[in-house]
Amino acid sequence: MFVTSAFAQESAPSADTSHAATGADTNSGTSVPAEAHGAFPPFDPATFPSQLLWLAITFGLFYLFLKRVVVPRVGGIIDVRNDRISQDLDQASKLKGEADAAVAAYEQELAEAKKNANSIGQQAADAAKAEAETARKKIEAALDEKLGEAEARISSIKANAMKEVGSIAEDTASAIVEALVGGKASKAEIAAAVKSVAR
Amino acid sequence: MAADKVDPIHQFHIIKLVPINIGGYDLSFTNSALFMVATVVVAAAFLFLTTSSRSLVPGRLQSISEMAYEFVGNMLRDAAGTQGMKFFPFVFSLFMFVLVANLLGLFPYFFTVTSHIIVTFGLAALVIGTVVVYGFMKHGLGFLKLFVPHGVPVFLLPLVVLIEVISFVSRPVSLSVRLFANMLAGHITLKVFSGFVVSLSALGAVGVAGSVLPLAMAVALTALELLVAFLQAYVFAVLTCMYLNDALHPGH
Numbered sequence: 069m070f071v072t073s074a075f076a077q078e079s080a081p082s083a084d085t086s087h088a089a090t091g092a093d094t095n096s097g098t099s100v101p102a103e104a105h106g107a108f109p110p111f112d113p114a115t116f117p118s119q120l121l122w123l124a125i126t127f128g129l130f131y132l133f134l135k136r137v138v139v140p141r142v143g144g145i146i147d148v149r150n151d152r153i154s155q156d157l158d159q160a161s162k163l164k165g166e167a168d169a170a171v172a173a174y175e176q177e178l179a180e181a182k183k184n185a186n187s188i189g190q191q192a193a194d195a196a197k198a199e200a201e202t203a204r205k206k207i208e209a210a211l212d213e214k215l216g217e218a219e220a221r222i223s224s225i226k227a228n229a230m231k232e233v234g235s236i237a238e239d240t241a242s243a244i245v246e247a248l249v250g251g252k253a254s255k256a257e258i259a260a261a262v263k264s265v266a267r
Numbered sequence: 268m269a270a271d272k273v274d275p276i277h278q279f280h281i282i283k284l285v286p287i288n289i290g291g292y293d294l295s296f297t298n299s300a301l302f303m304v305a306t307v308v309v310a311a312a313f314l315f316l317t318t319s320s321r322s323l324v325p326g327r328l329q330s331i332s333e334m335a336y337e338f339v340g341n342m343l344r345d346a347a348g349t350q351g352m353k354f355f356p357f358v359f360s361l362f363m364f365v366l367v368a369n370l371l372g373l374f375p376y377f378f379t380v381t382s383h384i385i386v387t388f389g390l391a392a393l394v395i396g397t398v399v400v401y402g403f404m405k406h407g408l409g410f411l412k413l414f415v416p417h418g419v420p421v422f423l424l425p426l427v428v429l430i431e432v433i434s435f436v437s438r439p440v441s442l443s444v445r446l447f448a449n450m451l452a453g454h455i456t457l458k459v460f461s462g463f464v465v466s467l468s469a470l471g472a473v474g475v476a477g478s479v480l481p482l483a484m485a486v487a488l489t490a491l492e493l494l495v496a497f498l499q500a501y502v503f504a505v506l507t508c509m510y511l512n513d514a515l516h517p518g519h
Contacts, residue, residue: 109276109281110383114293115281117293118293118294119281119299119385119389122303123385126303127393130310130311130360134360139359141321142314142318144321145318145333146333
């Protein structure tokens with residue numbers, strides 16, 4: 069509609085001035101009249117061939133320049149940057165993997181060392197315990213032996229003493245009998261008497 | 268001359284710089300052509316020079332070029348998939364051309380290439396032409412499936428196909444008029460408010476004091492126009508991507 073009204077302006081050159089003026093009025097809201105020559109400039113078909121030609125030339129060259137030079141160049145810059153970024157990210161993740169592996173190896177070694185330390189400690193404790201046990205046993209055995217010897221000596225002394233008790237008693241008894249009675253008692257009688265008392 | 272200063276339409280006039288006439292057609296090198304050349308040179312030089320060091324860690328300017336590249340790349344990939352990337356140079360040139368033309372137009376006394384409907388229509392026709400030619404080349408008559416959506420009852424089909432055809436035909440119009448009208452309206456508004464500043468200042472001390480308001484408005488509008496310049500380039504590129512997606516995958 070816009071276009072057709074403008075063309076209507078073109079097709080009525082006799083009323084050109086007034087039409088252009090009213091057109092300017094409605095478009096702008098000012099009371100300044102448009103210039104007397106020609107129609108509303110954007111709708112003036114006399115300028116169309118020239119504008120189309122120069123648009124074709126300039127835009128065509130612009131398109132070719134962008135397609136041949138600018139787009140490959142900017143695209144190249146962005147591609148190189150993206151490649152570089154992804155390469156760096158790859159390297160970073162590789163290094164991170166290596167660091168993780170090193171940490172894991174370290175922790176494994178640490179765990180092994182702890183285990184070894186425990187077992188060494190256990191062995192040492194066991195050995196010390198066993199040694200103490202054998203030492204204790206040896207001492208106990210020695211003590212037992214000494215105890216046995218002592219007991220044997222005591223019993224032999226006791227036996228000897230017991231053996232001698234009879235003869236002493238007989239001697240004593242004969243001495244007492246002699247002193248009291250004045251006669252001599254036969255040895256056999258005294259021994260029998262002592263025996264009966266000792267029983 | 269006084270009228271020129273406040274006439275909001277004056278900035279859209281085509282001035283012949285080098286008259287050329289071939290076969291009855293006026294193919295003069297005009298101020299419009301000059302600013303097309305300026306747009307192309309500025310955009311190409313910026314993209315070329317900022318990336319010339321090819322730094323692995325980009326500087327500020329190289330970042331801008333790369334951001335533009337990846338912005339359009341993501342836009343196209345989202346809309347048309349990886350198959351669509353063969354159109355990347357085309358969409359990237361369209362985006363950069365429209366963006367730089369819009370931004371250059373914001374400089375005072377500069378001509379805005381995209382404020383002329385024939386320029387935006389030329390670009391839109393290029394987009395739709397690419398879609399149609401590529402669609403028929405790749406899918407043959409299968410491209411016409413674009414007009415026949417799936418799962419539509421047969422009795423509704425003629426109506427739906429008619430609507431689809433109309434919407435397809437109106438695409439170049441809407442694509443070109445959207446950009447053109449935005450730039451035209453923005454620049455007229457900007458000029459009108461700037462014109463107020465000039466007219467009011469001519470009225471003496473009171474006028475100068477009063478011209479502060481339109482001046483503030485002109486500053487705010489310039490900021491808005493900066494946004495519109497980017498936004499319209501973005502919209503143009505996004506719609507191009509979606510239309511190209513139709514050429515690649517016509518079956519919806």
